[in-house]
Amino acid sequence: MTSMTSLTSVTSKTSKTSKTSKTTMKSVQTGPSGSIDVVNVDRPVPGPRDALLRIRACGICGTDVTFLHMGGMPLGPGGAMIPVPLGHEPAGEIVEVGAEVTDLKVGDRVVVNPQGVPSGIIGCGGAQGGMREYLLIEDTAPGRNVAVIPDTIPFDVAALNEPMAVARHCVNRSEAKPADKVLVFGAGPIGLGAAIWLKLRGVQHVTVADVIPERLQTALDIGADAVIDSAKEDVTARLTELHGQGANSLGQPRPDTDIYIDAAGVAAVVNTALTSAKWGAKLVTVAVHKKPEPIDFGAILRSEMTIIGTQGYPTEIFEVTQELVEHQDRFARLISHHVPFSEVERAFDLTLTPGAAEKVVVTFDD
Template identity: 75%
Template sequence: MDTMKSVLTAKDKVDVRDVERPTPGPTDALVRIRACGICGTDTFFLHLGGMPAGTDGSMRAIPLGHEPAGEIVEAGAEVTDVKVGDRVVVNPQGVPSGIIGCGGAHGAMSEYLLIEGVETGKNVTVFPDTVPFEVAALNEPMAVARHAVNRSEAKPADKVVVFGAGPIGLGAAVWLKLRGVEHVVVVDIIPERLETALAVGADAVINSATENVTERLTEVHGRAANALGQPRPGTDIYVDAAGAPAVFQAVVDNAKWHAKLVMVAVQKKSDAIDLGGMLRSELTLIASQGYPTEIFEVTPELVEHHERFARLISHRVPFGEVERAFELALTPGAAEKVVVTFDGEA
């Protein structure tokens, strides 16, 4: 039996195991993973110790990894869409055995990944060798960010602020600028993240730990008012990529009449949010979940602007040190975007 190494969940750490290497069927393909990003969802599963296994509270270990890029090394006899040697990114939600790396049968933080019923545009798409594997591995999180921007329906004249300069927030800032939005502000409390935001194209940044957000937004976006005529910053669209209750409340407190709030971050429960305050601005709340159509919509622009997107990666860690990679991801403030690379190639 041929084996491969694969990363599974344990409690607050990873379990690297030797498992059976998949064998593709007639309509399947086998991808040799060359890079795979670590996501907040991965760390969520590690804090849980896996996924619930039943009503008794027990947990089952699951294979991790849903942000892969790699190359086709085997293709079934009936496969015509891809060929051996193609470099591909993957739609984790496009296979019948469950979401890759999120409770499905397969995880991409492995040496090889089986793509069942392989089909370009459905579960894989090919990218050129001009793009490093590590940057191509950003395809999935950048699809999440793109969906949030699509949901915002931002127009060039809109003034936009993004709260949270993690990978999704920074990705949203990039997509907003590529969409032609004239002024994008990014808010965070970590100076290094704000430096990255400027490097990828944000027009201004605000450190909410040291600056008054309301005053700074009024300074850069002008003055407007809410439905009661009370003064508010002229910001048209707020993007919450942070998920902290204080951010949600800050938007409610600052929103002008008919402003929008796009909620892409997973929200932490709180009783401190004054939802009634939304009435004073007729604030529109827009939820953004995943990437219903964006998973491969983003790929051509990711290819075109790959040097800009590469700035989102803070750590590149070889698979032989995958435990260290997850330790970085599990430690608040230690890393922004960690990508695990395989065979030393990125």
Template identity: 70%
Template structure:
């Protein structure tokens, strides 16, 4: 079968590898779609991963792809709850041979993917045939978004701003609105992203490159105060899906008393204004991965699949995988790239 892996700094290659055979507890999935995300791009920049136990800096290729969706084509002799033809999404972190597409033995950007110790609700989940495979491939990143929302504790009466209108930020906005959150603002510096935010249900958008963030948030969420009585925007929860130091600065400058900041983006280095946090008693919450959310999201992703489909900017056939990764690694060229496979 063919599989995509890193090929030196900045490169990918499609190689022929042996098609895995399922053991008694495994299933073999014919991959039909697989998303590309920032983690894949990081591996591209690295050119691979250090070989285990090697101290000389030697890099080995990484099989790529941790956002696969596909169809079961073979089941092991001990597997009874799953069958060929089931359409499934995969938990990349459940593989016993290492995280799928992130340094493990297998990558989801392959014609076939072995799911070890296949168990519905743990290593994979079945989704209905009403959901296109390309949308089902959003399951993993939407679990990341859902965890951020869960960590925020946002409720119906909260006023929330999401910084960063990439796939994770837009996913956060969708989950917030599906949860019934009163008012959700999405901030970004790219006009097309802000248009997409409104299309998926944000109540308002903010161009943080051209607008006064404080004035706009005060206009939208009313005026409140910090612990010292200084005027602040009435925003209850800030969610950082951008990772830029300017976002943290904007939050501290606007945070009212007992506001919360949830960090879901990979953070770039910058100074932290601890004094500003103190003046607002700002709660800082980190959100990493999806401890429980990987299949929590699957039924709602299926129910609202047309809404989530709007997050996909490019669908590229597997035969052009190199072009798909070039799109993903070029700033501003694409939002969410999904590689599709023939059934």
């Protein structure tokens, strides 16, 4: 891991900057298990090919929660736990650029590709996290590690760019067509994002299943055609009502659902999809399953189901940006809590408390 000292060792004589005299900043990192530390660190200084971003909003993700539960990450096999700078869903504005940067300027508003800098993935084990006042974009290049956004989109909605790229990759991997009928398990941000992309793709019928009524209402608000409360309803029977009746490879009746998306990450969801699947259906798994789980492989034979894994956003990180701008009102409904950076501990407490929040975005004052 590159140290912050090495990232800030270049003098500011080579850069163009806005009016600011701060030399230190606050940054959020993992603390003892289940907690964060807000620490003071040197504000980065951009080199000739770098840009300095003032963070204006940053979302909190399930990956952040995983690092919090771990209390950091191990320094090598069996090594001591070291703090992880948190936050990989930032949006902000450029306040300083290096002398060789010609395609960005001070005042540009941008979203970030956290996988696009040489010091490691931002907020996921790299030298920097996005949950800080200023973020250095090393070797900055629009289209590779940043994308300029218009001032018509609020920073909090812009901060959804990264998770919505994850959801878009899931939908791309599904190869859903307009005539398809789809069930999305899990009405968290990724599942709801997938539902939005499916409808924007022109998919005929999208159903969302979850166990939390408020999430199901949000699914309807963002354009899902129907919802299923899987804590109270028989998913297979309800799907047959919604999508009609098909059959598996043995001719046994099954819902005529073409694609199942697992954005929940529990074995019950996967097995429900497998046992409900008609002949040739697909299961696309985007959720993280945190432990090995029993799966009904016999059901795979009976349906000849295709199972597809989806990870990250190989090409989608900035493919989604313009549509995020165009449909910002729909995406804004995914945010359940806006918390100021001055209360960042509360923001993480909300995220760590099951059922307390759906999508928390931390905002930074002017």
